[in-house]
Amino acid sequence: LDETTNEDVLIRVLRAFGIHQAPPAEAEIVSHRLMLRAGLIRRAAAGLYSWLPLGLRTLRKVEAIVREEMNVIGGQEVRFPALLPREPYETTDRWTEYGENLFRLKDRRDNDLLLGPTHEEMFTLLVKDLYSSYKDLPAVLYQIQTKYRDEARPRAGILRGREFIMKDSYSFDVTDEGLEAAYQAHRAAYIRIFDRLGFEYAIVQADSGAMGGSASEEFLVVSQNGEDTFVRSPGGYTANVEAVTTIAPAPIDFADLPAAHVEQTPNTPTIETLVAHANDAFARTDRPWTGADTLKNVLVMLRFPDGSTEPLAIGVPGDREVDAKRLEAQVSPAEVEPFDEAAFAQYPDLVKGYIGPGVLGAESVTAIRYLLDPRVVEGTSWITGANEPGCHVFDLVAGRDFTADGTIEAAEVRAGDPAPDGSGPLELARGMEMGHIFQLGRKYAERLGLQVLDENGKLVTVTMGSYGVGVSRAVAAVVEGSHDEYGIVWPKELAPFDVHVVVAGKDPSLYEAADGIVAEIEATGLEVLYDDRPKVSPGVKFKDAELIGVPTIVVIGKGLADGVVEVKDRATGERTEVAVTALAAALNS
RNA sequence: CGGGCUGUGGCGCAGCUUGGUAGCGCGCAUCGUUCGGGACGAUGAGGCCGCAGGUUCAAAUCCUGUCAGCCCGACCA
Numbered sequence: 001l002d003e004t005t006n007e008d009v010l011i012r013v014l015r016a017f018g019i020h021q022a023p024p025a026e027a028e029i030v031s032h033r034l035m036l037r038a039g040l041i042r043r044a045a046a047g048l049y050s051w052l053p054l055g056l057r058t059l060r061k062v063e064a065i066v067r068e069e070m071n072v073i074g075g076q077e078v079r080f081p082a083l084l085p086r087e088p089y090e091t092t093d094r095w096t097e098y099g100e101n102l103f104r105l106k107d108r109r110d111n112d113l114l115l116g117p118t119h120e121e122m123f124t125l126l127v128k129d130l131y132s133s134y135k136d137l138p139a140v141l142y143q144i145q146t147k148y149r150d151e152a153r154p155r156a157g158i159l160r161g162r163e164f165i166m167k168d169s170y171s172f173d174v175t176d177e178g179l180e181a182a183y184q185a186h187r188a189a190y191i192r193i194f195d196r197l198g199f200e201y202a203i204v205q206a207d208s209g210a211m212g213g214s215a216s217e218e219f220l221v222v223s224q225n226g227e228d229t230f231v232r233s234p235g236g237y238t239a240n241v242e243a244v245t246t247i248a249p250a251p252i253d254f255a256d257l258p259a260a261h262v263e264q265t266p267n268t269p270t271i272e273t274l275v276a277h278a279n280d281a282f283a284r285t286d287r288p289w290t291g292a293d294t295l296k297n298v299l300v301m302l303r304f305p306d307g308s309t310e311p312l313a314i315g316v317p318g319d320r321e322v323d324a325k326r327l328e329a330q331v332s333p334a335e336v337e338p339f340d341e342a343a344f345a346q347y348p349d350l351v352k353g354y355i356g357p358g359v360l361g362a363e364s365v366t367a368i369r370y371l372l373d374p375r376v377v378e379g380t381s382w383i384t385g386a387n388e389p390g391c392h393v394f395d396l397v398a399g400r401d402f403t404a405d406g407t408i409e410a411a412e413v414r415a416g417d418p419a420p421d422g423s424g425p426l427e428l429a430r431g432m433e434m435g436h437i438f439q440l441g442r443k444y445a446e447r448l449g450l451q452v453l454d455e456n457g458k459l460v461t462v463t464m465g466s467y468g469v470g471v472s473r474a475v476a477a478v479v480e481g482s483h484d485e486y487g488i489v490w491p492k493e494l495a496p497f498d499v500h501v502v503v504a505g506k507d508p509s510l511y512e513a514a515d516g517i518v519a520e521i522e523a524t525g526l527e528v529l530y531d532d533r534p535k536v537s538p539g540v541k542f543k544d545a546e547l548i549g550v551p552t553i554v555v556i557g558k559g560l561a562d563g564v565v566e567v568k569d570r571a572t573g574e575r576t577e578v579a580v581t582a583l584a585a586a587l588n589s
Numbered sequence: 590c591g592g593g594c595u596g597u598g599g600c601g602c603a604g605c606u607u608g609g610u611a612g613c614g615c616g617c618a619u620c621g622u623u624c625g626g627g628a629c630g631a632u633g634a635g636g637c638c639g640c641a642g643g644u645u646c647a648a649a650u651c652c653u654g655u656c657a658g659c660c661c662g663a664c665c666a
Contacts, residue, residue: 097666152663324663538624541627
């Protein structure tokens, strides 16, 4: 009756971990497949996963790293409910702003509740209730909590679920300098966290310059399967595509350029057909025409938050598309809608496929605002629409023959484009958003009335920062970045166990000896996964061990008669024979 | 929300065109032989064929509806 077990450190029944030999067909991303096969997680519903023992252990280790580094910068851990009342989110408008992505429900008294997608409101209100003096600040509060977002399309397993675990922290300061300091402290903490998690990552500017004001950076873990595109240069420049600015060429003296002339270009409504026709009928002697010689004028309809709309024309070199995300970032908070047939009907001067600068701009007949790509500088010469069906203008020179209402950074960014800071040609890469640090400023504090008394006894509004790390997503990202053809290769600090002991053989004495060896290893403080399944052949155990990916695998088998066991390094595949008497010491070195 | 596709034991799938008592592989259980790189034999357990309605003597199969899931895109503080 007094017998005690050590179940938390000695888990013997491997098969209970949910190991699958074949992954479900639905899983396509490598981390998703490996997490299912190795028994880390199990799907409960779309975008919802149960964490099994092996996965939960690693999740806890990621949490521990995040927690340690948050504590280093003075963060105090709290925990809010995941189930939240409607009122605070009503106050900040997010009950409606969050739209379909918010999980809403009602209690038995018909009160509205929500499952928290993020907790700015709750933290702000907590500080408002408890703090009233500048002497209470600065403060950093954080939690490691389950978040809920009703994603339109959950995918890729843990990487994008409807329920996920996030560390979110919030800083509260009286001064802008204080906010900046809290932001920098978080940035440094995040760098330590991401280094300890072993990620290859990039810190990118999340805002475009046009947004102005508050600083915001994203920590992207570099991965083929990432959902975010970013750019980087050999000189170390990194940014979201939204934030990339174009280096405008110097203006060209247009004194000697030929005059503009209209030409017949029948059936050339697209850049492709136009370039083909130009090379056919108006061939240059020095080189062929290309899309880059043409000026494409794209029309969109902007819809502002108040519901009003405004047409906008964007002129870009014909070899580039307008990038929807870059455009959205520039015109925010307005949303971009297509310029549909109804819109064209309102502007009879716009000839679809042959639109040129002549009918664009605030001063033109259409009065449509006209913005140019920064590459279209004064003195550049273009083929562009002549505003008549089947006609284009050649040698139309910017600054001489037409002007616009300004410039806009909306053209797509391409590999090879120069970095804005002159650090070389840009490379396009993919990343997974793993962290976000953001100087919120006083928006939430104002809406929720978070004020404290300053040293003069006057009420001042607190300024806030908000900082997130995707904790459960990080587990998937580690697997995504650290595996081979056999399975997961855990970094030491994140492995669910330190040592995986495999007994290869059937003799009961082997298992008795192994029990003792495992106890000795555990006595040194190492966590041991012990595969003592007696009726499973060694090959199966080896494959399972490689799939699970614990860094050190100890094989107890035929060598035991000579007092040795085999120690294998999962990452390198290196095998060494170690005397049983020296094993515990060897594993700890 | 648009496009493509799939629902059949725990997992992977066949059967559906042409309606006639639900099958295969893996896994699982028992016994025996194996046992350091995914062993073998024998015997078993396990499935209201996603759900509802319809057609029919008879539906996994045909028809209608519905629900769920996957992939691509849109969306994603």
